Amino acid sequence: MIIRRYLVKETLKTQGAILFILLLIFFSQKLIRILSNAIDGSIPRDLIMPLLVLGVSNMADLILPLSLFLGVLVTFGRLYADSEMVAMHACGVKKSLTYQVVLFLCILTCLLTTLNSLWFGPWSSIKQDQLLANAKINPSLAGLLAGQFQQTPDGNSMIYIGNVNDNNLENVFIAQINPKTNQRPSIIIANKGKTGHDNEGNQIITLEDANRYEGTAQLKDFRISNFHNYLGIIKPKALDMNEDTDKIDVQQLGLQALADMDTPKANAEFYWRLTLIISVPLMAFLVIPLSVSNPRQGRLAQVFPALLLYLVYFLSASSIKANSGKGRLDPDFWFYALNVGYFLLALILNYWDSLFMRKLRLKYAAS
Numbered sequence: 001m002i003i004r005r006y007l008v009k010e011t012l013k014t015q016g017a018i019l020f021i022l023l024l025i026f027f028s029q030k031l032i033r034i035l036s037n038a039i040d041g042s043i044p045r046d047l048i049m050p051l052l053v054l055g056v057s058n059m060a061d062l063i064l065p066l067s068l069f070l071g072v073l074v075t076f077g078r079l080y081a082d083s084e085m086v087a088m089h090a091c092g093v094k095k096s097l098t099y100q101v102v103l104f105l106c107i108l109t110c111l112l113t114t115l116n117s118l119w120f121g122p123w124s125s126i127k128q129d130q131l132l133a134n135a136k137i138n139p140s141l142a143g144l145l146a147g148q149f150q151q152t153p154d155g156n157s158m159i160y161i162g163n164v165n166d167n168n169l170e171n172v173f174i175a176q177i178n179p180k181t182n183q184r185p186s187i188i189i190a191n192k193g194k195t196g197h198d199n200e201g202n203q204i205i206t207l208e209d210a211n212r213y214e215g216t217a218q219l220k221d222f223r224i225s226n227f228h229n230y231l232g233i234i235k236p237k238a239l240d241m242n243e244d245t246d247k248i249d250v251q252q253l254g255l256q257a258l259a260d261m262d263t264p265k266a267n268a269e270f271y272w273r274l275t276l277i278i279s280v281p282l283m284a285f286l287v288i289p290l291s292v293s294n295p296r297q298g299r300l301a302q303v304f305p306a307l308l309l310y311l312v313y314f315l316s317a318s319s320i321k322a323n324s325g326k327g328r329l330d331p332d333f334w335f336y337a338l339n340v341g342y343f344l345l346a347l348i349l350n351y352w353d354s355l356f357m358r359k360l361r362l363k364y365a366a367s
Contacts, residue, residue, distance in 0.1 A: 003093055007075075007101040015071030015105070019063060026059040027052070047131055054124040054131075060116045062314065065279045068109045069287050072102055073306050076291035085292075102284050110280040117273045118255050125251045169193040172207055174232075186214040188230065198233070205232045268324035271335040275317045278339055283310060286346040289353075313342055 034051055037043045043051070076098065079085045089095065149160050162171025174188040190207035198204055210230035215222035250258060250269040258270040290306040316338055324331035351357055 001097075003088060004097060004101060007079075007098065008104060010079075011071050011075045011101065011105055014075045015067050015109075018070045018074070019067040022063045022067060023056075023059060026063065027056075030055050030059070043132065050131060051128060054128050057116055057121040057124040060112075061121070061276055064109055064113045064116070065276065065283055066310070068105060068280060069283045069306075069310055072105070072284055072287050073291050073303065076288070077293050077302060080291065080293045098288060102288060103281075106281045106284050109284075110277060113280055114277050117276050122252045122254060125249065129249070129252070167195045169195065169205075169207075172210075184214050184216060186212055188212050190230065202233050206230070207232075264327040265325045267331050268321045271324070271331040272317065272321045275335065275339070279313070279317075282339065282342055282346065283313065286342065286349065289349040309342075309345075313338070 031052060034043070034048055034055075038045050038048055076085070088097075149158055151158055156176060158175045158177055160173040161169050162173075163169070170192055172188070172190045172193045176183075176186045176188075188207065188210055190210035192209070193205060193207040196204045196206070207230040208228070210227045212225040212227065212230070213222060214225070250261075250263075250265045253261070253266070253269070255270065255273060258266045258273075286309065287306055290302045290309075293302050320329060320331060320334045320338065323329040324334070
């Protein structure tokens with residue numbers, strides 16, 4: 001049907017534009033946080049883009065339901081304000097058509113939300129932790145910052161770089177603080193150097209025209225050596241995957257694993273993910289009557305009450321999750337109380353202008 005395709009097309013266009021704007025806002029905020037950490041040296045520069053891409057999952061949790069909610073609200077509100085909906089109903093188009101359009105969009109959005117909540121979200125959380133943990137125990141030599149003292153992964157040496165340009169280093173200072181057995185403390189100074197990797201994945205630092213000063217002040221025995229090329233190899237450490245259940249991040253578990261784990265945090269995360277999935281059809285069903293507006297009221301007259309209901313819903317769900325994770329609330333009860341309450345509210349709003357409700361209101365007014 002032409003009208004059905006028209007409504008789907010207009011709503012999808014609006015939803016896509018809103019989704020793009022919301023993603024851009026949240027993406028910019030996360031980019032600022034990651035860049036500030038990279039400037040401080042907390043994370044290597046080569047992890048900026050991977051962390052940004054993996055962070056899309058956390059943004060999509062709330063953006064996907066909100067994009068459909070605002071898409072239906074804005075599109076239908078505009079159609080009512082321009083009297084297009086009135087013209088469609090006058091030509092015999094049933095109101096059930098709008099529910100069919102919203103149901104189709106709910107299926108698409110709910111599918112993306114389910115994939116993100118049940119698969120991509122836990123996977124991205126695991127990958128982020130692995131990248132950050134690996135960068136912490138195996139900091140990349142390519143990510144060395146100029147003008148800062150930094151410790152090597154093995155903790156035995158301290159490195160200072162005067163200037164860093166890609167893989168090229170200038171004014172290098174290396175102090176071996178904790179030498180291995182039968183070795184004495186040493187200091188290496190070089191004007192130039194470069195970093196790289198070998199076939200086994202080891203990090204390599206090559207210094208040109210380096211001077212090595214070896215010895216201790218107590219023994220008064222020093223050795224001074226000059227090298228045309230000084231090669232240092234840093235072997236990576238393996239990640240220690242901790243299986244302690246008390247330290248397991250519930251955001252990295254699947255839905256079945258959360259259901260099997262009887263802990264407050266697991267139960268709160270389980271019902272939070274269900275809420276994210278249920279919120280898509282629930283809020284879309286709720287916003288249909290809220291999008292109805294009088295042309296004299298202007299466009300988007302119902303935006304404020306609709307957004308207020310949306311904020312109350314998700315703020316309540318977030319509060320239930322936080323307090324349930326600390327064992328203060330029963331997530332089982334409050335999950336059903338919140339969603340059933342909003343479902344009854346949506347039923348009342350959708351049937352408020354029905355023939356039965358009109359007769360009931362007239363009967364109540366007459367009495």
